[in-house]
Amino acid sequence: MGTETRVYLTDGAEVWEPRAPRTWADAAPGVQGDPLRAPLLELDAGSAALWHRQRPLFQGMQTAQQSIPASTWIPVTGMAEMIDNWGGHSDATNTGRYYAPWTNSNTSGGDWYLCSGYVPFNATGFGATAFIAGLRKNGGTVLEGGKIPGGAGHVLDTMVIDLIQMSGANNDYVELTAYQTGAGALNTAFSGKTPTLTVRWVAVDQAWPGALTPALPASPHVWTDADIWAGSATGGGKVPANVEVRDLIRFLHNPPIARLTSQGGSQTIPSGTSWTSINFAASGITVDNYGGWSSANPSRYVCQRAGLYLVAGLVSTSDPGTNSGYRAARLLQTFAGGGSQAYAGWTVLPLTSGTIGTAIYAVALVRLSVGDAIETQMQQTQGAALTVLAAANNCSRMNVVWLAK
């Protein structure tokens, strides 16, 4: 199970991370106001800097080949730690699992983690076989990622990315999973490439009372001896701690994140060389803490706080059986002031036969301004429309994570 994120600050105070910052009171007639005191700053600013300079991160790599049976999801095991800074993984027991740490912001749901992994298969000549990398929380529904065929003369390597909510209080864990539709078992690759899993904390539990959505913080100013520490008051040299400290910490704890999916929706992608945006359904919005998605433009995440965002779009469609042409994915940024910018993603051949479909990624770090929209799009040349998959396991998705100003 994951460890509690309790730490001791340099003044000896014990803090359970991440900690909600205090609201500072202004002095007023009959009110003393909160003075600038070292222990208070240590609790708020000290604990926040400690947490956000070393947010939970796990990365593991498989150290030996593993047999993956046909048409059966199984976890990728034998992960050796490259880093596990909050102690959520064991190299001896359940070696494929990463247990989320028990944070202060856990409620029943848990904090949000950006999870990604690779599953290379040591298989050549499997053009009619689908190879899929997935992520699974607590042994439940596999969240499928890249679904691609093999081919002649080379092995293949597929990838998965998703946002997953995990609570250390519930012993939640995530594991990388693998699937292939060949006639028999196939091995993962362990020569030149190997399965890997990376898990990174990105935001607090949205049900935590400290999960607030402040304005994008300005960079804190340079202090001078003439500045006056204040709560929310300004003017006369006063610097409002509730903006420069409290709201800034709140933003770092809870930056914009979104997980938009096609689950519950219905859409087809026409054949041709034009691009079609993937629509996300209201029933498929797992998290969207700053309200970037709306039903009026169901394909778009509209930026509410400027910054550099990780955007991972997954296009997942069925195949008709007699498959041809190619499948391509991209991200499209439409600027609030006009114009657009594309970010190309995967372009692949489909399986030579079969209806299980194809799932491909477009991923980028995109600089968004407020009002900019980002979409995941698909182009395909099958010669007939393809249906966007919409089940919990195989739906199309777009993950959006604010990472920096």
Next chain:
Amino acid sequence: MSGLAVPANLTFYAGQPPTPQLNAMSQAFSFLLARVAFRARRAGAGTVARNAHTLIPWDSVDEDPYGGWAAGNPAAYTVQQSGWYICCGTVSLAGTGAAGTVLIPSLSINGSSPTGQGTVGWEGPEIFPPTGASDPKCVTALWEAYCIAGDQIALDCYVSNEPSANPTWQTTAGVQSRIELLWMSV
């Protein structure tokens, strides 16, 4: 914001002058908000050797506030602040393909893989792209890896030997090869 150091854990001392302590706090938060970033593309033409590894020479830098890239060594981003970096890399080619061709992006740190597996880097997805002359041939990957200041990060492109001629960098806007880096943690 640029030029800030990775913050140490903050410590506040009662009885000491507050201004330097508050500025240490300000600098820490400024770094944690803005972080070290680098984004660049390969916009110009150029031949990519098949059956070989090519470190992509960047020629269009979209942002580099810490100055880790230099035109004299265009394939490398020299790490300015140690830490874990998230890296998104895309390789995109033009030209006529051939059946059985694979395309692989790899994250190369000082010419090798941070996992120890991989010829010149940590291999991302290995896919079979379409083969038509005008078909897009592109693959994107995501990694997170630790780098020490001074390390050189590059994106390697491997294309297998099936095409009858060497492909070229895709120069169309929006379909170009690109790299995006961001400091994530100590």
